[in-house]
Amino acid sequence: MKSRRRQRLSNPQLKNNQTETAFSVREVGLVQSVRKFIIIAKGLPSCMNGQIVEFASGTLGLVMGFTEDKVQILVLGDASSIRAGDEIYNKGQSLNLPVSDAFIGRIINSLCQPQDGLGPIEAKEYYPVFKVAPGVMERVPVKETLETGTLILDAIIPIAKGQRQLLIGDRLTGKTTVAVDAILNQKGKDVICIYCCIGKPYSSLLKVLDILKEHDAFEYTIVVSGIASVSTGEQYLAPYTACTLGEYFMHKGKDVFVVFDDLTKHAWIYRQISLLLERAPGREAYPGDIFYIHSQLVERAGYLKPELGGGSMTFFPIVEILQGDVTGYISTNIISMTDGQLYFSTPLFNKGFKPAIDFGLSVSRIGNKAQWPAMKQLSKSLRLDYLQYKELLQMTQLRTTGLSKEAEARLRRGEAINQLIIQDKNKPVSLEEQIIYLYALTKGLLDNLAASQIRQFRQEILEFIKKRYPAFCAKVRSTMDLDDELKSVLDSCLKDYFSEAIK
Ligand SMILES: Nc1ncnc2c1ncn2[C@@H]1O[C@H](COP(=O)(O)OP(=O)(O)OP(=O)(O)O)[C@@H](O)[C@H]1O
Numbered sequence: 118m119k120s121r122r123r124q125r126l127s128n129p130q131l132k133n134n135q136t137e138t139a140f141s142v143r144e145v146g147l148v149q150s151v152r153k154f155i156i157i158a159k160g161l162p163s164c165m166n167g168q169i170v171e172f173a174s175g176t177l178g179l180v181m182g183f184t185e186d187k188v189q190i191l192v193l194g195d196a197s198s199i200r201a202g203d204e205i206y207n208k209g210q211s212l213n214l215p216v217s218d219a220f221i222g223r224i225i226n227s228l229c230q231p232q233d234g235l236g237p238i239e240a241k242e243y244y245p246v247f248k249v250a251p252g253v254m255e256r257v258p259v260k261e262t263l264e265t266g267t268l269i270l271d272a273i274i275p276i277a278k279g280q281r282q283l284l285i286g287d288r289l290t291g292k293t294t295v296a297v298d299a300i301l302n303q304k305g306k307d308v309i310c311i312y313c314c315i316g317k318p319y320s321s322l323l324k325v326l327d328i329l330k331e332h333d334a335f336e337y338t339i340v341v342s343g344i345a346s347v348s349t350g351e352q353y354l355a356p357y358t359a360c361t362l363g364e365y366f367m368h369k370g371k372d373v374f375v376v377f378d379d380l381t382k383h384a385w386i387y388r389q390i391s392l393l394l395e396r397a398p399g400r401e402a403y404p405g406d407i408f409y410i411h412s413q414l415v416e417r418a419g420y421l422k423p424e425l426g427g428g429s430m431t432f433f434p435i436v437e438i439l440q441g442d443v444t445g446y447i448s449t450n451i452i453s454m455t456d457g458q459l460y461f462s463t464p465l466f467n468k469g470f471k472p473a474i475d476f477g478l479s480v481s482r483i484g485n486k487a488q489w490p491a492m493k494q495l496s497k498s499l500r501l502d503y504l505q506y507k508e509l510l511q512m513t514q515l516r517t518t519g520l521s522k523e524a525e526a527r528l529r530r531g532e533a534i535n536q537l538i539i540q541d542k543n544k545p546v547s548l549e550e551q552i553i554y555l556y557a558l559t560k561g562l563l564d565n566l567a568a569s570q571i572r573q574f575r576q577e578i579l580e581f582i583k584k585r586y587p588a589f590c591a592k593v594r595s596t597m598d599l600d601d602e603l604k605s606v607l608d609s610c611l612k613d614y615f616s617e618a619i620k
């Protein structure tokens with residue numbers, strides 16, 4: 118059999134009376150063997166890594182590698198109908214996906230095909246899926262805060278637009294909840310959100326979809342579904358698809374926020390693919406290039422300079438660990454390529470401290486540069502106060518009498534901080550409101566309140582201030598700071614509130 122065959126096909130779009138000047142050249146190869154979702158093919162001498170090929174059934178495949186004269190192809194779809202001896206067509210195209218504004222509000226698969234039954238999505242432009250990240254000269258330092266609506270994050274571990282923040286923790290510790298709350302909080306803030314589900318069961322995706330629908334978050338959100346029931350190739354591709362769509366909006370000058378839920382599953386999927394490709398397994402049986410696979414993705418986040426549109430892309434990759442062990446191969450890799458991590462702890466979650474983020478192990482390496490001046494000022498000593506409170510609490514477990522006045526005051530302050538950072542799910546709090554809470558805290562107004570009173574204060578104070586001074590929120594947002602006038606308004610409102618409402 119001839120190993121190399123080329124076909125010249127006439128262009129079917131040309132009408133009869135037109136002369137055929139255009140040719141579509143394609144190479145035809147043959148399937149030699151099928152290993153689950155990996156196809157070994159012969160007779161495609163000019164195809165390259167990352168190019169797309171088409172099987173006789175119309176299914177697409179992605180060229181993953183080569184051995185001597187054979188090509189290794191990952192099937193992006195159903196591989197069950199592919200048999201040895203089938204033809205494969207290579208048109209010399211790399212993998213490009215359609216992008217457009219019409220994707221907002223839709224649920225799509227890794228090939229940008231709609232999954233929500235709402236009809237086709239129109240797209241005129243195509244973007245390459247495996248694109249090189251923008252270089253240093255194309256970016257500017259981050260300067261704007263990404264409001265997550267979770268007080269513990271905005272005040273103590275702030276996130277900036279263009280940052281990559283890892284969410285790491287055991288199963289069922291509230292990782293997805295924090296990420297989805299951040300999506301809910303982008304309502305009306307002109308940020309496009311993308312939720313990318315990788316290797317998770319359909320039920321997990323459904324829960325997220327319900328929350329997004331309930332809070333009308335689909336007006337600005339795209340969901341990329343690479344759930345566990347779709348083909349391995351599509352699951353592998355899902356985060357790159359989400360990133361490609363994000364890039365389209367970023368280049369248009371928009372702010373984009375992408376959640377990858379989760380990259381541990383993505384690493385497992387890539388390990389499966391690599392083992393079937395007979396690549397040498399390394400640490401924890403992952404292939405040697407797993408670091409590259411993730412860094413190539415994570416690097417694509419950033420803040421573009423104004424000449425390039427000035428858009429930004431913020432990433433929240435999620436990583437699941439076992440028994441709180443962050444020293445695994447994938448987790449250490451991703452920790453090293455992100456700008457900080459949020460560590461979710463099972464003991465904290467079980468104690469009822471939700472969101473269960475452990476301060477000691479969580480850090481945001483760049484976010485505080487972009488914090489609002491008012492927030493920066495108010496949250497300056499929050500982390501230290503809280504950590505000292507935790508330490509003191511441990512010590513006082515042994516000794517309950519004879520505490521110094523200072524220690525007692527610290528315990529009370531710590532307790533108040535504790536009550537402020539415990540937050541219900543799916544109820545993001547605006548930055549203006551957080552600033553009011555923290556202002557009251559730093560003035561010592563919450564120190565002598567019981568937990569239930571602090572809860573009542575949180576529920577009522579914003580409305581109270583809005584009634585007294587309707588322009589408060591707009592003023593804080595426009596200046597991002599508390600000037601003397603706003604401070605005096607806050608002082609008098611808080612004084613009245615505590616004398617009227619809290620008995
Ligand atoms: N702040 C919160 N207040 C109350 N309940 C919460 C809070 N955060 C999370 N939960 C609950 O905890 C459970 C686990 O949350 P979530 O699914 O976000 O965790 P996860 O770490 O993403 O889990 P998985 O490992 O399954 O992905 C959910 O039932 C959720 O409703």
Ligand SMILES: [Mg+2]
Binds near residue numbers: 292293294378
């Ligand atoms: Mg989750």
